[in-house]
Amino acid sequence: MRQIREYCGIFGIFNAPDAARMIYYGLHALQHRGQESAGIATATFDEARGRPMMPHYKENGLVLDVFRDQSLFEEKLLGDSGIGHNRYSTTGSSDNRANIQPFVVHDRTGNVALAHNGNISNARELRQAFQDRGTLFQTTSDSELVLHLIAQSRRTRRIDQVLDALAQVEGAFCLVILTDDALIAVRDPNGFRPLALGRKLNRDGTYAYCVASETCAFDLVGAEYMRDVEPGEVVVIDRKGTVTGEFASYNLARRFGTSQCVFEYVYFSRPDSKVFGEMVDKVRRKIGKALAHDAPVPKVKRGQRPPIVIAVPDSSNTATLGYASECNKIGYPCKFEIGLIRNHYVGRTFISPGQDNRELKVRTKFNTVEGVLKDRVVVMLDDSIVRGTTARQLVKMVRDAGAKEVHFRVASPPVRSPCFYGMDFPSKEELLVNQFDSIDEMAAWLGVDSLAYLSIDGMMQGVSNANPACEGAMCNACFSGQYPVPVVLDAQKEENEWQ
Numbered sequence: 001m002r003q004i005r006e007y008c009g010i011f012g013i014f015n016a017p018d019a020a021r022m023i024y025y026g027l028h029a030l031q032h033r034g035q036e037s038a039g040i041a042t043a044t045f046d047e048a049r050g051r052p053m054m055p056h057y058k059e060n061g062l063v064l065d066v067f068r069d070q071s072l073f074e075e076k077l078l079g080d081s082g083i084g085h086n087r088y089s090t091t092g093s094s095d096n097r098a099n100i101q102p103f104v105v106h107d108r109t110g111n112v113a114l115a116h117n118g119n120i121s122n123a124r125e126l127r128q129a130f131q132d133r134g135t136l137f138q139t140t141s142d143s144e145l146v147l148h149l150i151a152q153s154r155r156t157r158r159i160d161q162v163l164d165a166l167a168q169v170e171g172a173f174c175l176v177i178l179t180d181d182a183l184i185a186v187r188d189p190n191g192f193r194p195l196a197l198g199r200k201l202n203r204d205g206t207y208a209y210c211v212a213s214e215t216c217a218f219d220l221v222g223a224e225y226m227r228d229v230e231p232g233e234v235v236v237i238d239r240k241g242t243v244t245g246e247f248a249s250y251n252l253a254r255r256f257g258t259s260q261c262v263f264e265y266v267y268f269s270r271p272d273s274k275v276f277g278e279m280v281d282k283v284r285r286k287i288g289k290a291l292a293h294d295a296p297v298p299k300v301k302r303g304q305r306p307p308i309v310i311a312v313p314d315s316s317n318t319a320t321l322g323y324a325s326e327c328n329k330i331g332y333p334c335k336f337e338i339g340l341i342r343n344h345y346v347g348r349t350f351i352s353p354g355q356d357n358r359e360l361k362v363r364t365k366f367n368t369v370e371g372v373l374k375d376r377v378v379v380m381l382d383d384s385i386v387r388g389t390t391a392r393q394l395v396k397m398v399r400d401a402g403a404k405e406v407h408f409r410v411a412s413p414p415v416r417s418p419c420f421y422g423m424d425f426p427s428k429e430e431l432l433v434n435q436f437d438s439i440d441e442m443a444a445w446l447g448v449d450s451l452a453y454l455s456i457d458g459m460m461q462g463v464s465n466a467n468p469a470c471e472g473a474m475c476n477a478c479f480s481g482q483y484p485v486p487v488v489l490d491a492q493k494e495e496n497e498w499q
């Protein structure tokens with residue numbers, strides 16, 4: 001399932017001798033959260049000018065390409081603290097280079113840089129209020145609003161200005177804010193998006209502290225996970241804290257309960273990350289096991305070879321392992337196989353006019369293993385179905401490879417409703433389930449012998465089995481239509497300029 005996108009990955013580090021390089025590696029680990037652009041800002045003191053500076057570099061492209069020039073790390077992005085951002089953007093805003101983060105500004109209190117993951121739901125109202133007062137904007141990004149709110153606060157301490165600003169924004173977001181002497185990590189009051197806190201031992205015995213959208217970024221830089229930034233928490237990492245190991249923490253006002261995004265577990269986060277306090281791998285396996293109870297593999301006649309279970313790689317691999325092992329355990333024999341191979345080096349493939357774009361697009365990403373699929377009853381498992389166009393093409397490819405039967409299993413419930421909390425979804429009409437009256441009709445359109453989804457209860461049970469702390473603290477609105485925070489439907493989706 002590749003038709004839902006996260007809005008960004010963020011990483012910040014404080015008190016690290018090679019901060020920019022650490023951020024580079026952190027962003028590299030978070031590349032799956034945004035591939036449009038990447039940027040790093042650091043905090044340093046310019047001896048020649050006698051004042052703090054925030055050098056930064058950002059450009060469109062993947063992290064590897066944007067930071068190809070080593071001199072950036074040796075001569076420009078100096079200092080022992082900084083923040084970084086991987087951006088994914090919606091059509092239109094991606095063309096605007098001014099929207100690439102982090103944003104860096106200088107105001108009466110000093111320098112401040114900001115990087116942001118998610119969306120601000122009252123951005124339209126805030127922007128209108130600023131424009132009515134004559135404020136000029138350089139970008140169409142929500143993040144710039146936060147900087148204006150910080151700069152216009154009447155408070156004198158930077159943290160108070162930040163808290164002033166945060167009291168005025170609503171939505172589903174995580175922020176890393178770099179000041180001249182601190183790194184501030186923020187998670188929205190509902191905790192929709194994940195943000196983790198870690199530390200890494202420096203050679204001099206002190207610790208560097210870091211925050212990241214996912215803990216896979218900590219693994220790459222050699223940091224250990226400490227804890228999540230809590231929903232509504234603002235953590236201030238400063239010099240004093242690096243000595244005492246204790247950081248000032250503030251709480252934003254909370255009007256609603258915790259509603260962490262279940263899609264992070266279903267699809268978006270990497271399985272080697274700890275998200276919302278639990279390994280994604282563990283949660284996904286439990287989700288796969290729950291699916292085995294809701295919709296096991298078909299039973300075959302005695303003497304016939306058991307069905308093979310294949311994952312749509314890579315995001316479905318873990319759930320498929322859980323599914324196949326549980327099917328066998330509960331009396332539905334099957335064999336886990338690798339029948340689809342994913343090409344990881346596709347990027348934006350050029351497809352010439354006249355070629356069958358859809359088919360070629362899928363074929364550039366996936367290929368079948370004929371020897372595995374030929375003459376077999378195949379159960380394909382995907383983590384979710386959104387528009388269904390990729391799934392339909394993959395089914396055809398598996399059939400073309402000689403599969404005798406193709407059964408489709410989905411390790412989440414049907415995606416019925418759009419997300420207003422920081423994920424980019426197709427419109428409601430484009431979602432596959434909204435185009436048909438029944439599962440059977442969908443199965444016929446996909447070209448499969450059977451189609452079955454995980455139930456909402458099954459999904460939530462799978463999540464709770466792996467991570468009991470998530471019980472009653474998750475958002476599943478795109479599956480259930482039950483939005484945990486009221487949204488202004490349609491108008492908001494169209495008019496908010498995300499990222």
Ligand code: SF4
Pocket residue numbers: 192260261262263264418419420421422423475476477478479
């Ligand atoms: S609506 Fe879906 S994608 Fe959006 S936050 Fe809720 S669970 Fe996540």
